[in-house]
Amino acid sequence: MAKDSTISLQVIRRLPRYYRFLYDLKENGITRISSRELAQRMRLTASQIRQDLNCFGGFGQQGYGYLVDQLYDEIGHILGMDQLTKTILLGVGNLGTAVGNHIDFKSRGFNLIGLFDDNPELVGDTRADMVIRSTDEIEEFCRREKPEMAVLCIPKEAAPRLVEVLVGCGVKGFWNFSHYDILHDYPDVIVENVHMGDSLMTLSYHMVQEEN
Amino acid sequence: MAKDSTISLQVIRRLPRYYRFLYDLKENGITRISSRELAQRMRLTASQIRQDLNCFGGFGQQGYGYLVDQLYDEIGHILGMDQLTKTILLGVGNLGTAVGNHIDFKSRGFNLIGLFDDNPELVGDTRADMVIRSTDEIEEFCRREKPEMAVLCIPKEAAPRLVEVLVGCGVKGFWNFSHYDILHDYPDVIVENVHMGDSLMTLSYHMVQEEN
Known part of the structure; x- marks a missing residue:
């Protein structure tokens, strides 16, 4: 090949x-x-x-x-579908829950091994068959389990501090639903940004063109 | 311009x-x-x-x-941001709830005016400040309110029947999170497909390339 x-x-x-x-x-x-x-x-x-x-x-x-x-x-x-990269997900609100439940990580080359949230009311709950951990535990978890990818379903403001920790622990790839510009601060990591709003604006563009 | x-x-x-x-x-x-x-x-x-x-x-x-x-x-x-296209959302599970709460439709040219689900346990509940209606009411609602865009957060299997109803009621655009290939059956409507799995596979590709 x-x-x-x-x-x-x-x-x-x-x-x-x-x-x-x-x-x-x-x-x-x-x-x-x-x-x-x-x-x-x-x-x-x-x-x-x-x-x-x-x-x-x-x-x-x-x-x-x-x-x-x-x-x-x-x-x-x-596409790397024949290997499983250890992955954690940060932010288990509606979006994180939808991503955790809706996306079949294993068939896309990733193995979701941990969920984290800083909301004490969520910590200890279960999503996607996993217990939600406190974000305070991320560093220790990463040193032990060595995930290489992190899914960010957290607000933009919360992202810089957590990404700093994750990059320090060896996380190399980010599936980024937050609007934090990771590459601006860490040009060497691999980032796939998901801007759902951009997709919606593209639809708007085509609908407006159709009318004219 | x-x-x-x-x-x-x-x-x-x-x-x-x-x-x-x-x-x-x-x-x-x-x-x-x-x-x-x-x-x-x-x-x-x-x-x-x-x-x-x-x-x-x-x-x-x-x-x-x-x-x-x-x-x-x-x-x-x-991009058509200076007009508001009436929009409905179908499927208020985790994904639909995340999309309804997380996406600021109004700042992207759309006005979300109705939520629908076929789960009787959800009908009557509130999400994104709107009451969830039964999918049985869609046709009557569309004839009255004339939405032009529909967000599909429903399973692939449920989509063909509902899209037929919606197209019949004059819906012209679809923000499609289901994996139903709308354009195959309705080549004249406007579709923006969201395949989150594709984004994840693209990330996998780049991570695999990095290792080699």
Whole structure:
């Protein structure tokens, strides 16, 4: 499998979508698919699909198409789905509870091993089959369990202090729902920001365009 | 203000980010900013910023920079932030509750006017200062209130039946957290899909690359 560090972020962002569609094909018992058929299902062009998959060495054969199982596994491997990175979640309000319950971390390469909140009324409660710990315990927990990823479902104001602790304990990746700009202060960590409001504004843009 | 329907989706997706950064500048009392300074804050290049904003007619003046207030208002206008589209939310579980409470719809061009769930234990409860209605009431509610956007926080299986009702009632836009492929069945509506799992897989990809 060729890996190319110059692969554009756009292509990378499409990989999870390929992975989802291939999963559905597998579930429906489809073992082989042409780039044309896959393109139709994904509303892409066949040439874009061939181009995207060529970035990773290309998997298909002219006139034969792609083997669904193989392509699924390869893309899963590229995305790191075949390993489980230890993960903790900070902030178990509505958002953190939704993320903890709604997201299947294990099938996305992460193993959620701890939940933390600074609200004493939540500490000791259970979410996603785990007991909520106090944020005071984070440092000791991290030194012991060595999580490498943290999900931040905390307010922006609370984030800088906690991120400092986490980075100090060796956390390398953040799935960041807070609006704190982590990369500004820690340019070497890996951050995936989730700005749900941006998605909503994009929808607004398209609805406004439609009216005009 | 020039509008150009050929603007790439990439540029459009960056607009909410400009809008957020400009909001912060306003909040910090900054009235004027050069493309170089804005670029530094946003981790873009000055030329990319000039290019992006030129798609919409360009706002800056050589050697003077951008007026923060004016640029904020203009981008807000492009994004449709100066109107309020009537919106309903379906599915008031953890995810729907988080979305209803966590997202400031009004500052993103939408007015949340109704919550619906098919769980009889939730119907009559209050979330985000609204009473949860039964999904049985959706059609009558839509005929009366004419919402144009629906947020779907429901399972994939429940979505097709409800989307059929909503499209029939004139709902034109969907903020879709379910994994139902709305555009496949209704190519003419406007859909913004939120696949949080894709974001998580992208983070996994970057963490795996870092290790190699």
